[in-house]
Amino acid sequence: MTTTEVPTDVAAFAGYVRERMTPHLGEFAQAGAGAAGAERDDHIAAVEELREGHEEQVACMRRLQRVLYDAGIAWPSGPTHLGGLGLTSIHDTVVDEVLDDMGFPSREALFVGLNIVAPALVHHAPAQVREPVVTGLYRGELIGCQLFSEPGAGSDLAGVSTRAVRDGDDWVLHGQKVWTSMGHLADVGEALVRTDPAAPKHAGLTMFLVDMHAPGVTVRPIRQMTGGAAFNEVFLDGVRVPDSHRIGGVGEGWKVASTSLGNERSTMSGAAGPLTPYVLERVVELVKRLGAEENPILRPQIARTVAAVTAMRAAAGLTPGSWTHRLEPVSGSVLKMLMTRALDEIARLAEDVLGERAFVDHGEKDAFAWSEFVLGVPALHLAGGTDEIQRNVIAQRGLGLPRR
């Protein structure tokens, strides 16, 4: 199939995706909750956390990714020489929305690799690393993670202290990363480390692609208040990384990190993120089923929710563009702020409508299920950079306001 045969009109493209995926519905029908063709269970989460025995769930995500790749729709906005279609970020969103609507399982475990690691590789890695690794991520053969945050460097990311020292053709890494989403499943990690402690902090950083199975890498899951363990501490103890796996120039790690962060914030706000059409459908169903739409006390919250979701979707629709457009930092921060506001309103609405049923399991369908969503939303005010950091980006880089 050549790219010229793929419709670019958004509605026609949605039909094209649906047509390409329909033959695969049966294949994913046995995949458990949320599987295509099966009735979904009532599980709903803002931060998807893999359950006990998640191996089959992850294998299913990898299989689905491979199906998308083979169907030529794994990465509509990506460059054609790397398996993309050269379309826009809107077409990526269309794929996510159609899959969600058809009931295919989520690809949560692949999110970081596809939306944070791959952009950095495409823009900054040498061809001998970029091509096999990006293709591996898009085929579902590799899972990626982001090794940025440390116990002493989160918002102040340029303050990372994990060190890399050159040794022949290799670099040797020592340090600790934290909050590494899907680190326990990952094959490769994008690691921001300090190569020159004497340089000003942003200038002394370099990015590497770490083999997560290499000697010296230890991954320890962190249990969260939702009960899941989707992120980890990662210890790098004398891990050797060949210089060929450096992403970008020595001392240019901050530039590479900015590529990843810009894309992360934009894609989190799309249908690949937590605000899926399915979440909206579920909250509307909940309101209708419990007759809340006529309740005068609840109506203002319903209105706030509709306004926040509408604003988010309108803003996302205003910023279509090529894949590189997503790297623009200010629009990513604006979208992320609008997304977290919309999620807050949905969580608040679910809580208001359900009352104690959101937190005490009476076995009623669609009630206690919302507790995981409500408990997960606060994490999204931190992940990908906190609200305060997004506001700083918008103020300084978007509005040109002075640093305080």
Ligand SMILES: Cc1cc2nc3c(=O)[nH]c(=O)nc-3n(C[C@H](O)[C@H](O)[C@H](O)COP(=O)(O)OP(=O)(O)OC[C@H]3O[C@@H](n4cnc5c(N)ncnc54)[C@H](O)[C@@H]3O)c2cc1C
């Ligand atoms: C669900 C989830 C997944 C994550 N996944 C990953 C991952 O895969 N890889 C990874 O590397 N990291 C990951 N993180 C970490 C995330 O990037 C950090 O939590 C975030 O950047 C904040 O850093 P911190 O937790 O160290 O908080 P701190 O930086 O210590 O911030 C504490 C508070 O101070 C405020 N603050 C700090 N500096 C400023 C400032 N200059 N102006 C105003 N206010 C400020 C912050 O807004 C915050 O409220 C994840 C986090 C979450 C919640």
